[in-house]
Amino acid sequence: QEQETFTDKEPMTGEHRPSSAFNTPFWTTNSGAPVWNDDSALTVGTRGPILLEDYPLVEKIAGFTRERIPERIVHARGASAKGFFEVTHDITHLTCADFLRAPGVQTPVIVRFSTVIHERGSPETIRDPRGFAVKFYTREGNFDLVGNNFPVFFVRDAMKFPDVIHAFKPNPKSHIQENWRIMDFLSHHPESLHTFAFFYDDIGVPQDYRHMDGSGVHTFTLLNKAGQARYVKFHWRPTCGVKNLLEEEAIRVGGTNHSHATQDLYDSIAAGNYPEWKLFIQTMEPDHEDKLDFDPLDVTKTWPEDIFPLQPVGRLVLNKNIDNFFAENEMLAFNPAFVVPGVYYSDDKFLQGRIFAYGDTQRHRLGPNYLLLPANAPKCPHHNNHIDGAMNFLHRDEEIDYFPSRFDPVRHAEKHPLPPRILTGRRTRIKIEKEDNFKQAGDRYRTFAPDRQERFLCRIVDGLSDPRITHEIRSIWISYWSQADRSLGQKIASRLNVRPSY
Numbered sequence: 184q185e186q187e188t189f190t191d192k193e194p195m196t197g198e199h200r201p202s203s204a205f206n207t208p209f210w211t212t213n214s215g216a217p218v219w220n221d222d223s224a225l226t227v228g229t230r231g232p233i234l235l236e237d238y239p240l241v242e243k244i245a246g247f248t249r250e251r252i253p254e255r256i257v258h259a260r261g262a263s264a265k266g267f268f269e270v271t272h273d274i275t276h277l278t279c280a281d282f283l284r285a286p287g288v289q290t291p292v293i294v295r296f297s298t299v300i301h302e303r304g305s306p307e308t309i310r311d312p313r314g315f316a317v318k319f320y321t322r323e324g325n326f327d328l329v330g331n332n333f334p335v336f337f338v339r340d341a342m343k344f345p346d347v348i349h350a351f352k353p354n355p356k357s358h359i360q361e362n363w364r365i366m367d368f369l370s371h372h373p374e375s376l377h378t379f380a381f382f383y384d385d386i387g388v389p390q391d392y393r394h395m396d397g398s399g400v401h402t403f404t405l406l407n408k409a410g411q412a413r414y415v416k417f418h419w420r421p422t423c424g425v426k427n428l429l430e431e432e433a434i435r436v437g438g439t440n441h442s443h444a445t446q447d448l449y450d451s452i453a454a455g456n457y458p459e460w461k462l463f464i465q466t467m468e469p470d471h472e473d474k475l476d477f478d479p480l481d482v483t484k485t486w487p488e489d490i491f492p493l494q495p496v497g498r499l500v501l502n503k504n505i506d507n508f509f510a511e512n513e514m515l516a517f518n519p520a521f522v523v524p525g526v527y528y529s530d531d532k533f534l535q536g537r538i539f540a541y542g543d544t545q546r547h548r549l550g551p552n553y554l555l556l557p558a559n560a561p562k563c564p565h566h567n568n569h570i571d572g573a574m575n576f577l578h579r580d581e582e583i584d585y586f587p588s589r590f591d592p593v594r595h596a597e598k599h600p601l602p603p604r605i606l607t608g609r610r611t612r613i614k615i616e617k618e619d620n621f622k623q624a625g626d627r628y629r630t631f632a633p634d635r636q637e638r639f640l641c642r643i644v645d646g647l648s649d650p651r652i653t654h655e656i657r658s659i660w661i662s663y664w665s666q667a668d669r670s671l672g673q674k675i676a677s678r679l680n681v682r683p684s685y
């Protein structure tokens with residue numbers, strides 16, 4: 184029984200296994216040694232005990248026990264797909280970004296959609312913002328537009344991000360998401376009202392990932408060849424339209440398939456029904472900001488489209504499913520710090536915090552050389568000496584690992600423009616001047632049709648009906664919503680003791 188014969192020892196060529204990392208038809212250890220029995224452990228006699236020298240068993244179990252890496256602290260649940268971005272409109276007067284150099288230019292992309300709060304295996308029907316992260320593999324390095332489906336965020340200072348996430352995450356004692364914690368924390372943050380006007384709206388539960396908008400959320404800066412700077416906001420609009428799940432549908436869909444959005448994305452692409460979004464920008468002359476009654480760099484604000492119209496730029500087409508979920512989703516790493524010449528950050532102090540956070544968490548989550556992994560590495564030539572450390576798997580034979588050197592012809596890249604604005608100011612920890620917390624939330628509510636307003640109201644009342652929410656907290660929320668829209672505030676107040684039913 185122990186005798187095995189190897190009939191086919193010839194390595195299998197790439198032709199036979201075109202999409203696999205492996206090139207032999209027989210089983211081996213990771214070091215390439217043939218394994219003649221992968222069914223039974225090496226034992227003393229037929230029953231055991233197992234010998235410690237059973238290397239194939241030890242390697243197999245040790246690999247298995249390390250199969251998972253830490254999940255993302257936020258956006259753990261996600262699905263990704265690949266495709267391309269194509270420029271459709273010339274914006275070279277606004278930016279010198281090479282990937283936007285002319286209509287028709289295509290750039291390969293990988294996109295990851297996600298929910299924010301819950302774990303890697305959580306249902307995709309929960310009320311939560313959705314992540315919409317796009318990595319453009321440009322000729323000038325990767326540009327990551329790491330956005331959400333809502334165009335605004337709950338708080339505006341990076342110092343508050345861990346708190347808002349903790350408030351939304353499950354209670355550390357019970358491990359249950361509890362409204363009283365969310366309402367308690369955000370009662371200190373009236374700037375959250377505008378984002379609640381998205382969260383409690385129907386779009387709080389998108390039908391799937393294909394039928395939702397995307398937004399870069401923050402204000403970024405575009406720079407043209409002459410060094411002129413304009414503020415910019417990025418927006419994705421799906422060509423198949425925005426669709427949502429109302430409460431009953433979400434319960435039905437989520438109860439049937441907790442991965443329905445991942446499945447919808449995968450199946451649509453496999454069927455050749457490629458999801459597509461148009462990219463639009465809004466631009467603003469930096470001087471214009473003084474004329475506004477809100478701060479355009481404030482991440483809790485949108486820019487009114489009648490003053491700052493949407494300008495078309497290109498289209499995003501997802502026409503290829505990923506080959507491996509672990510390599511192209513779990514080990515995928517986006518970073519809003521990754522910009523390209525012609526696109527820059529703004530002084531938005533929420534965005535500034537993000538510039539630090541992503542690389543930091545990814546060095547912890549994936550290891551210091553995570554940017555060498557195929558999904559994360561640039562597809563253009565690159566060159567530096569920052570790659571020693573765990574898992575530098577590049578073959579290298581250079582003798583020069585310092586810069587500059589007269590023995591190495593590598594030189595600085597060509598200079599590209601930075602925002603010309605002069606930065607001055609005293610060190611301070613302070614709120615922004617133009618908070619304007621209520622107007623845009625009220626404006627948005629007033630655009631809803633009556634049935635949509637009613638559903639919105641029910642969700643607010645439901646959220647505030649948690650018995651652990653105190654009278655004080657409820658009163659604060661009623662006051663906030665009243666300042667956004669007087670009649671909405673009154674309705675919330677009069678309904679609060681009534682449990683709404685949909």
Ligand code: HEM
Pocket residue numbers: 254255256257258261295296297313314315316329330331336340341342344398399400401482515516517533534536537540541544545548
């Ligand atoms: C993921 C931090 C604000 C969108 C993450 C991750 C961290 C993080 C640590 C996990 C990254 C990883 O493990 O690869 C922060 C901090 C923020 C902030 C500190 C504020 C100071 C935002 C905002 C947006 C956003 C405003 C929306 C524009 C995303 C998305 C992902 C993500 C889409 C998932 C990326 C992926 O699919 O891998 N964030 N975040 N974040 N964040 Fe943020």
